[in-house]
Amino acid sequence: MVAADPSLFYTGLVADAYAPLRSTVPDPEPYERFVRRYGEPALELGCGTGDPLLALRAAGLDVVGLDSSADMLERCRAAALARGIEVELVHQTMQAMNLDRRFRSIYLAGPTFQLLVEPDACHRALVAIGRHLEPDGRALVPLFVPEPEPPDAIGRWREHTASDGSVLRVAVLHDDHRVDERLQHRLLRYERVVDGDLVDSVEQVWSLRWFAPGEFAELVAQAALEVDVVLAEGGHPTSPDSPAGAFVLRHP
Numbered sequence: 429m430v431a432a433d434p435s436l437f438y439t440g441l442v443a444d445a446y447a448p449l450r451s452t453v454p455d456p457e458p459y460e461r462f463v464r465r466y467g468e469p470a471l472e473l474g475c476g477t478g479d480p481l482l483a484l485r486a487a488g489l490d491v492v493g494l495d496s497s498a499d500m501l502e503r504c505r506a507a508a509l510a511r512g513i514e515v516e517l518v519h520q521t522m523q524a525m526n527l528d529r530r531f532r533s534i535y536l537a538g539p540t541f542q543l544l545v546e547p548d549a550c551h552r553a554l555v556a557i558g559r560h561l562e563p564d565g566r567a568l569v570p571l572f573v574p575e576p577e578p579p580d581a582i583g584r585w586r587e588h589t590a591s592d593g594s595v596l597r598v599a600v601l602h603d604d605h606r607v608d609e610r611l612q613h614r615l616l617r618y619e620r621v622v623d624g625d626l627v628d629s630v631e632q633v634w635s636l637r638w639f640a641p642g643e644f645a646e647l648v649a650q651a652a653l654e655v656d657v658v659l660a661e662g663g664h665p666t667s668p669d670s671p672a673g674a675f676v677l678r679h680p
């Protein structure tokens with residue numbers, strides 16, 4: 429199982445289902461603190477439908493959003509309009525981004541970097557981050573080590589019923605969790621049900637990679653950046669060789 433183009437996973441029915449079905453909404457506080465500490469302008473990579481980007485904009489911070497999915501950005505634009513928030517959105521991939529300007533803070537709000545399953549894409553994304561980072565700026569890349577889907581959760585629907593009674597739902601049909609390769613490919617099925625009828629469905633592979641101890645720090649060095657600090661859950665500094673944590677990067 430290999431996804432066609434991982435940067436286009438969040439389109440169509442998947443983009444419709446993303447916000448209603450996500451298991452957690454990112455808390456804006458750590459990202460707001462990061463931008464206040466390292467400065468503006470800031471750039472959120474993989475901003476999707478706008479969490480936490482729009483909360484930071486509402487708090488008055490100068491933050492631009494970038495995402496590879498036009499469908500996610502359309503939903504972000506609509507959410508911004510509904511909340512009366514002005515926001516600049518860029519439709520590019522983080523590995524090929526070219527914004528003609530630099531930022532004091534660049535961050536990913538969650539482990540979106542791990543959607544870059546190809547090593548070359550990781551390298552190009554880190555090089556692009558370096559190219560867009562002010563000399564004294566910082567970039568924040570959160571990483572985690574995923575667990576396999578529990579067998580009893582395979583095929584189980586997670587659903588959301590809208591106010592008009594229509595249902596959006598998603599289930600993991602198959603989980604290919606390759607510890608040796610540090611790669612996970614999950615076959616997901618999304619459905620939309622209206623008045624009891626299945627009106628739309630799609631099956632797509634969602635892939636994620638993770639890093640061996642020291643591997644991410646090595647990739648960072650290959651992109652001519654360095655790890656400033658890694659924060660473990662709870663905000664305590666941990667080893668730069670850790671496979672998980674909030675990695676704060678800077679120019680050497």
Ligand SMILES: C[S@@+](CC[C@H](N)C(=O)[O-])C[C@H]1O[C@@H](n2cnc3c(N)ncnc32)[C@H](O)[C@@H]1O
Pocket residue numbers: 434435436438454473474475476477478479480494495496497500520521522523537538540543544
């Ligand atoms: C898990 S979602 C997070 C979305 C956002 N935090 C939200 O609340 O809507 C990941 C986002 O990253 C985007 N994405 C995936 N690969 C990308 C890439 N290579 N470059 C830029 N964005 C990417 C997806 O389109 C999606 O919107």
